[in-house]
Structures are given as structure tokens and as C-alpha cells.
Amino acid sequence: MATLTELTPKLAPMEPVPFVVRSIRDELSDTFTLELDPPDGVFEFLPGQFTMLYVFGIGEVPISVSGDPAQPSTLVQTIRGVGAVTYALRQVRPGDVVGVRGPFGTEWPLAEADGHDIVFVAGGIGLAPLRPAIYSVLANRQRYGKVVLLYGARSPSDMLFTQELLEWGGRYDVDVLITVDNADRQWRGAVGVVTKLVRRAPFDPHDTVAMVCGPEVMMRFSAQELEGRGVPQHRIHLSMERNMKCGIGLCGHCQFGGRFVCWQGPVFSYDELAPLLLVKEV
Amino acid sequence: MTTTLDQVLGAQAFFAGLDDEHLATLASVAEPVSVAIGRKVFHEGDVADACYLLLEGDVALEMDIPGRGPHVLQTLHAGDMLGWSWLVSPFRYAYDAQALTEVKAIRFDAVALRSAKDTDKVFGYELMQRFAEVLVRRMQAARLQLLDVYGNAH
Amino acid sequence: MPETLVLDRSGLASILSELRARDYLLVGPTIQQEAIGYGPIDSLDDLPQGWTNVQSPGASHLERRDDERLFGYVVGPHSWKKYLMPNEVVIWRGERTDTGFETVPPEPAPAYALFGVRPCEVAAIAVQDAVFMPTDRVYRERREAAFIVAVNCTQAGANCFCTSMGTGPAVGEDAVFDIAFTEVDRNGTLAYLVEAGSDDGAAVLQTVVGAEPASDADLAMLESVLQEAAASVTKTMDTDGIHDLMLANLRNGYWEDVGGRCLACTNCTMVCPTCFCNTVEDTMTLDGTTAERTRKWDSCFSIDFSYIHGGPLRMTPEARYRQWLTHKLATWFDQYGTSGCVGCGRCITWCPVGIDLTAEVAALRRVDARQGLSVPLPEVMA
Numbered sequence: 001m002a003t004l005t006e007l008t009p010k011l012a013p014m015e016p017v018p019f020v021v022r023s024i025r026d027e028l029s030d031t032f033t034l035e036l037d038p039p040d041g042v043f044e045f046l047p048g049q050f051t052m053l054y055v056f057g058i059g060e061v062p063i064s065v066s067g068d069p070a071q072p073s074t075l076v077q078t079i080r081g082v083g084a085v086t087y088a089l090r091q092v093r094p095g096d097v098v099g100v101r102g103p104f105g106t107e108w109p110l111a112e113a114d115g116h117d118i119v120f121v122a123g124g125i126g127l128a129p130l131r132p133a134i135y136s137v138l139a140n141r142q143r144y145g146k147v148v149l150l151y152g153a154r155s156p157s158d159m160l161f162t163q164e165l166l167e168w169g170g171r172y173d174v175d176v177l178i179t180v181d182n183a184d185r186q187w188r189g190a191v192g193v194v195t196k197l198v199r200r201a202p203f204d205p206h207d208t209v210a211m212v213c214g215p216e217v218m219m220r221f222s223a224q225e226l227e228g229r230g231v232p233q234h235r236i237h238l239s240m241e242r243n244m245k246c247g248i249g250l251c252g253h254c255q256f257g258g259r260f261v262c263w264q265g266p267v268f269s270y271d272e273l274a275p276l277l278l279v280k281e282v
Numbered sequence: 283m284t285t286t287l288d289q290v291l292g293a294q295a296f297f298a299g300l301d302d303e304h305l306a307t308l309a310s311v312a313e314p315v316s317v318a319i320g321r322k323v324f325h326e327g328d329v330a331d332a333c334y335l336l337l338e339g340d341v342a343l344e345m346d347i348p349g350r351g352p353h354v355l356q357t358l359h360a361g362d363m364l365g366w367s368w369l370v371s372p373f374r375y376a377y378d379a380q381a382l383t384e385v386k387a388i389r390f391d392a393v394a395l396r397s398a399k400d401t402d403k404v405f406g407y408e409l410m411q412r413f414a415e416v417l418v419r420r421m422q423a424a425r426l427q428l429l430d431v432y433g434n435a436h
Numbered sequence: 437m438p439e440t441l442v443l444d445r446s447g448l449a450s451i452l453s454e455l456r457a458r459d460y461l462l463v464g465p466t467i468q469q470e471a472i473g474y475g476p477i478d479s480l481d482d483l484p485q486g487w488t489n490v491q492s493p494g495a496s497h498l499e500r501r502d503d504e505r506l507f508g509y510v511v512g513p514h515s516w517k518k519y520l521m522p523n524e525v526v527i528w529r530g531e532r533t534d535t536g537f538e539t540v541p542p543e544p545a546p547a548y549a550l551f552g553v554r555p556c557e558v559a560a561i562a563v564q565d566a567v568f569m570p571t572d573r574v575y576r577e578r579r580e581a582a583f584i585v586a587v588n589c590t591q592a593g594a595n596c597f598c599t600s601m602g603t604g605p606a607v608g609e610d611a612v613f614d615i616a617f618t619e620v621d622r623n624g625t626l627a628y629l630v631e632a633g634s635d636d637g638a639a640v641l642q643t644v645v646g647a648e649p650a651s652d653a654d655l656a657m658l659e660s661v662l663q664e665a666a667a668s669v670t671k672t673m674d675t676d677g678i679h680d681l682m683l684a685n686l687r688n689g690y691w692e693d694v695g696g697r698c699l700a701c702t703n704c705t706m707v708c709p710t711c712f713c714n715t716v717e718d719t720m721t722l723d724g725t726t727a728e729r730t731r732k733w734d735s736c737f738s739i740d741f742s743y744i745h746g747g748p749l750r751m752t753p754e755a756r757y758r759q760w761l762t763h764k765l766a767t768w769f770d771q772y773g774t775s776g777c778v779g780c781g782r783c784i785t786w787c788p789v790g791i792d793l794t795a796e797v798a799a800l801r802r803v804d805a806r807q808g809l810s811v812p813l814p815e816v817m818a
Binding site for chain 3: 351
Binding site: 014015016018020054056057058059060080082083096097099241242243245246248249250251252253255257258260276279280281282 | 527528530532535536537538539541567568571572573574683686687712713714715716718719720724727734736741742743744745746749750751752755759763766767768770771
């Protein structure tokens with residue numbers, strides 16, 4: 001295991017850096033996307049990483065980056081309003097300033113996926129942390145075998161990034177399968193849980209890297225389905241959610257077993273997680 | 283007067299109509315067990331090495347949702363069959379089963395039961411028929427539950 | 437091998453004077469609220485001279501000694517993390533500006549001289565160093581400024597188990613300190629056998645008046661005093677294979693037992709010299725112009741500790757106790773290559789219900805799932 005010192009060679013950032021809000025856009029009734037201008041004009045990050053977003057005097061929350069890594073001039077973050085800080089973030093207007101620390105954490109294994117099929121499995125807002133990886137894969141489409149996106153949402157009106165889903169689904173070199181848990185008859189698509197898509201998705205399980213993001217229960221069952229189809233555990237990657245507070249491995253809140261989710265994750269391979277995922281309240 | 287396991291099994295509605303030979307087969311892979319209140323009968327993810335016919339007491343099938351805690355999906359009671367993960371690969375329990383009261387049950391060894399149903403196809407048919415009925419009824423119930431019919435009309 | 441010097445009480449006092457002359461803030465053991473804590477000291481007169489603390493699981497009280505020793509007691513509820521990793525420290529301030537806000541660093545941290553640091557505490561500081569030094573400038577600033585005067589133990593408390601953890605009763609070969617000493621009875625007079633552990637420590641010792649080199653007889657006495665101290669440690673913890681013991685038993689029904697006794701009061705984590713978990717609080721002045729972030733100690737026993745949107749992940753006391761104990765004794769090795777427990781016994785003494793982790797580890801061993809002894813799943817009826 002890499003030590004913290006190896007991963008963070010310089011003193012880790014403790015002060016938020018002011019970023020100017022360029023735009024704020026509603027995605028869903030409770031979910032919105034912020035576009036932020038980095039003070040240096042550039043914010044480099046790896047797909048899968050997150051930042052700590054700070055509202056002056058109110059507090060700080062971990063939010064994954066949802067933008068395109070090839071467009072580092074803008075920091076894009078998609079946020080669901082669930083608490084005091086995210087509600088405060090919802091109130092910002094273009095020209096306002098929010099604080100940013102990061103990026104923190106591990107990335108989706110795009111290098112490992114080179115030359116293989118890729119399956120993205122996203123549930124609900126879990127599509128947001130995967131989007132940078134999807135952008136990156138599509139920008140380098142020739143490097144990979146089949147590319148499959150499986151997306152499950154609560155209902156048709158809870159689907160995130162619908163415009164892009166249409167666009168990706170329209171490509172000949174990407175398979176996009178979508179399902180919702182609940183729907184009325186206006187919906188012509190599939191109804192059922194996202195784990196069911198794993199069985200009929202077109203990929204070679206013995207030559208696939210899977211990247212899964214969503215609620216922990218959904219990831220647990222998706223990983224089991226992937227494994228059931230023959231994808232080895234170490235080729236399945238999950239993005240864990242824990243209480244990240246400091247982002248730099250020294251507040252202790254985000255520990256999952258012996259792992260600090262903030263810097264040893266959030267992206268882990270399933271073989272590291274599988275035994276612990278079955279222990280309650282870890 | 284002592285009651286043999288065959289007789290106990292024969293008296294259960296789940297096994298109604300099974301002939302003596304098949305009841306004897308069942309009894310040969312069965313043992314009575316008890317589970318203390320608050321204990322787990324089995325854990326999600328563990329090898330599904332058994333199923334249980336509940337004789338007394340209540341069991342909750344639970345799934346843990348991190349951040350929300352254990353969610354009770356269903357409760358099972360005397361006469362109910364607990365556990366069907368032993369029937370299909372990868373033979374792992376899908377939920378936690380928690381004893382809500384003191385529980386008395388008959389435990390059937392899954393490996394022996396699978397082998398018995400594969401060897402004796404008639405026994406296997408009779409057994410699967412009974413499990414199929416349970417599965418269908420529980421799925422129907424689960425779907426009804428999913429509809430949230432007591433919820434507010436939209 | 438550093439030279440050992442013999443000092444009398446005035447020699448020891450002159451170490452304090454020199455440290456003050458070097459602008460250190462002196463802190464050491466004092467009697468506070470009927471216990472021995474750490475606080476500011478001016479001179480040796482402020483130490484708990486002639487007192488001792490008598491401890492058992494969940495209990496501690498002070499008693500008079502029949503001698504005038506300055507260090508005739510063991511650790512109390514405080515640890516030195518109150519100076520190196522304070523319970524409340526502002527880590528930055530933010531000022532609103534025309535274009536947004538800017539952050540300003542807090543006031544520089546004071547340089548403390550920690551006087552009377554026990555060997556298990558020297559070990560505990562090293563444990564926290566491994567956590568914070570690589571990344572945390574707030575801790576690093578304090579730690580690099582600090583001067584450590586260690587004191588070896590000549591007696592054990594009933595909750596001490598440093599010998600099981602390899603951290604005492606004397607400072608070890610690899611221990612990091614500036615000066616270490618042992619208080620001994622030398623021909624009916626209290627004397628202090630002192631050695632330097634750093635260049636700074638050696639420089640301070642150079643200034644001490646009346647120091648004489650220890651004789652062979654002094655060194656022999658020192659050795660036997662420390663051996664007796666080691667022999668006086670009665671509590672033990674079997675650490676053999678403890679990492680795997682913990683991690684193989686995460687689902688053991690045993691945790692419900694200890695969870696049923698634990699009050700989740702957080703005392704053990706507050707008194708623990710290695711527990712490092714912390715949280716931050718963001719506040720703002722009423723006019724909205726100035727904000728600050730304050731870091732505070734936190735505890736894995738608090739319900740909010742594991743909160744993610746929705747609720748806490750560790751709702752039950754058993755889950756929180758398991759997190760604490762498995763972190764201390766198992767996953768700490770995975771994270772930092774050392775045990776998170778130094779055997780000081782504070783968590784035993786200050787637990788309101790007297791939970792003793794050494795007894796808990798022994799109990800877990802008895803029901804180790806790997807021996808098929810975990811609390812049983814369905815029991816076969818007779």
C-alpha cells in the first residue's frame with residue numbers, strides 16, 4: 001500500500017481557494033450543476049476525483065467533479081441538495097465566489113481499461129462522478145473495445161444528463177442501456193433495477209473493466225451481477241461514499257475498514273472491498 | 283410418546299401431500315434448531331448452506347442500507363419456509379435473517395437437499411413445486427408492496 | 437551511548453529555567469480537579485510532589501505518598517495532544533473582499549516544552565507524528581517547535597500495560613525526545629539520572645549547574661530501578677496475531693456484548709494519547725465579513741461521526757466500539773505500520789463503566805470465529 005507521504009508529497013491543502021461561479025443550471029428538482037472559473041485559469045483533475053466545496057462561513061462538502069478532463073479551464077460539479085451547505089450552494093449566482101480544495105482521491109482506471117471492453121454502471125446521481133471518465137473514453141474511443149453504459153434512475157424524470165444520454169445512445173460505437181425503477185405508460189423504455197441490465201449488456205466479461213457508481217446497495221448488487229457474468233473482482237471498480245471532511249487523510253471520518261476513502265479512494269477495486277461490504281456498519 | 287422428525291415434517295402445510303419415503307428423505311437432511319432472540323439465522327453474502335422451515339417464532343428478512351440502517355423487507359412466521367438462495371448459483375444468502383423472537387425451526391442441509399432432489403427426480407419435482415408456489419406468492423406480494431398503495435395519490 | 441548525568445533537584449530545576457530562557461512555554465503535570473493533569477508550570481514546586489494516583493477500571497483517585505517524589509504517579513486523563521493537537525484550534529481565517537474572499541493563516545503556534553512526558557506518551561507522540569507530520573502544517577508547526585523532556589516510570593499503575601506494547605516503562609532506543617530522566621532515591625536523597633536525546637537536549641544539559649557524570653553504581657541502580665518498574669506492571673495484553681484476530685471477527689456476536697455495556701460517551705477517545713480523529717467547524721461573524729475554521733477533537737463514538745446524507749453509518753454502540761478497537765489494534769498497522777495503542781491504560785481508567793480493552797481482547801480470543809467458536813448461528817436442539 002502506498003503511504004500517505006508518497007501520495008501527497010507536499011503539504012496538503014487546508015485552505016479553500018476562491019473560484020468564481022460562471023453558471024448554475026438545474027438538472028433535476030433537487031440537483032444542479034455549477035461551472036466554476038479557477039483563479040489560475042486551469043483546474044487539472046483525474047476522472048473520479050472530488051473536491052471539497054466551501055460556502056463562506058457556512059461549511060464544506062465533498063463533491064465529485066462531473067466535467068470534462070480535457071476542458072480544465074472550467075471546474076464542473078453536479079450537486080444534489082441534501083444539507084445546509086448544498087442548499088447554500090444552490091443559492092449562489094454567477095459572479096459569486098465559492099471555495100475549492102482539491103482535487104482529491106483516486107481516479108477511474110482508464111489506463112487499466114486500455115485495450116479492453118468498458119462497462120459503466122451508474123445509478124441515480126452516480127452518473128455524475130462517472131461522466132468525466134465517459135468523456136475521456138469517448139475522446140479516445142479507438143483505445144477501447146466495446147463501450148457500454150448502463151444507467152438506472154428512480155423514474156424517467158429523475159434521469160440526469162438526458163441530452164448527453166441521447167447523444168451517447170445515438171453513437172454507433174457506444175451501447176447505452178437505460179432502465180428506471182418506476183414509470184408510467186409515457187415511458188417506453190425498460191423498467192426494472194439497473195442490476196438487471198448487466199445480464200443483457202453486450203460486453204466480453206473476460207475482457208472487461210467495469211466502473212460502477214451509485215448508492216452502496218446498488219453497487220453491491222451490480223458488482224455481484226458483474227462477477228456472476230464472469231468479470232473478475234479486480235476488474236470491477238466502485239466509488240465509495242463516506243463522510244469525507246478533511247480530504248487529506250487526517251480527520252479519520254471517512255475510514256472504511258483500514259482505508260481512508262478520501263485518499264485511498266473513492267475509487268477502489270471490488271476485490272479490496274468485497275469482504276467489508278458484507279459487514280454491517282463498517 | 284416421542285414425535286419423530288418425519289412426523290413433524292408431515293404435519294407441516296408446506297410438505298402436505300409428500301409420501302412417507304420423501305418425508306424420510308427430508309428428515310435425513312434435517313435437524314431441529316433454535317435461534318435466540320436478536321440473533322441472525324444467516325447473514326447476507328454467506329454461503330447458503332441451508333433453508334429453514336419455521337416452527338415457532340418470527341424472523342425478519344433485512345437489508346442494510348448504509349446511512350439508513352437495516353431495512354426490514356418482510357417478516358416470516360411459523361409455517362413459512364426461510365431461505366431459497368440455496369436453490370440457485372452462486373448459492374449465497376441475499377439478505378440477513380434476524381430472529382425477532384425466540385425461533386424454533388427445522389434446518390435442511392442445502393448440499394444434501396440439492397443432491398437428494400437431483401438424484402430422486404420425483405422428490406425433486408415435489409420439492410420444487412412447493413418452492414415455486416412460495417416464490418410466486420412472495421414475488422406478487424413484493425410487487426404489491428412496491429406499488430406503495432397507501433401512499434398519497436399523485 | 438549518550439552520557440548519563442546525575443542531577444539533584446536544583447539541577448533539574450535549572451533545566452526548567454534554561455527552557456524558559458529559550459522562550460518555551462513550560463507545561464507539566466499538576467494537580468487539577470482531583471486528578472493529575474497537564475498544565476502550565478513555573479517551577480518544580482508546581483508538580484504533584486508527594487502525590488500518587490491509584491487506578492482501577494473506571495476509577496482513579498489521588499493519595500499522599502510517604503515520600504516527596506516529584507514523579508511518583510502514572511498518567512492521568514490528559515495527554516500531550518492537548519498541546520500538539522489542541523482540542524480547539526483555528527486553522528485559518530477568511531476575510532471577505534470585493535472580489536470574494538481570501539484566507540489568512542492563524543497566529544503562529546506557541547513553542548511548548550513538555551516536561552514529564554512518560555515513555556508511553558513519547559511513543560504516543562510518535563504515533564501521532566506518523567498521522568499528521570506528512571500533511572498537516574498545523575500539527576507540524578507545533579510539533580517541530582516542541583521540546584520534549586521525558587521521565588521514565590519507576591512504578592506502574594494498575595491499568596498500565598506498556599510492557600505488552602513495548603513502550604515502557606523506560607524510553608526505548610528509537611524513542612524521539614530531547615531529554616529523558618529517571619527519578620531515583622540515591623542514598624536517601626532524590627536524584628535525577630539524565631540523558632540527552634537530541635542536540636537541543638544536549639545543549640540544554642550543558643547549561644545545567646552541578647551535574648556530575650553517573651558512576652557505574654548509579655547506572656547499575658538505574659537498571660535495577662527500571663527492571664523493578666517493569667516487573668510492577670501487572671496488566672498484560674496478548675498482542676500475538678492481534679491484527680488478524682480483529683479483522684477475522686468483524687461479524688462476531690461478541691461485539692453485541694461489549695456494545696451493550698459501552699455508553700458511547702467518547703471518554704476513551706478523548707483521553708487516548710493517539711486518538712487523532714477531528715472535525716472542523718465553520719463559523720462566521722454576524723456581519724458576514726469574517727469566517728474561520730476551527731478544528732476540534734472528534735470521536736468515532738459520536739453518532740454523527742460517520743454521517744453521510746441520510747444518516748449515520750454506525751448507528752449501534754457495538755459498531756462504534758468495534759470501529760475504535762479494530763482501528764487501534766488492527767487497521768492502524770495497515771495505515772501507519774504501528775499499533776494505535778501504546779498501553780497507557782487511560783481508556784480503562786476513564787471509562788465510566790470500566791470497560792478494559794485488555795479484557796475485551798482476551799474475551800474476543802475465547803470466541804475467535806476462526807476456531808469455530810463465534811456466537812453460534814442456529815443451535816441444534818437436543
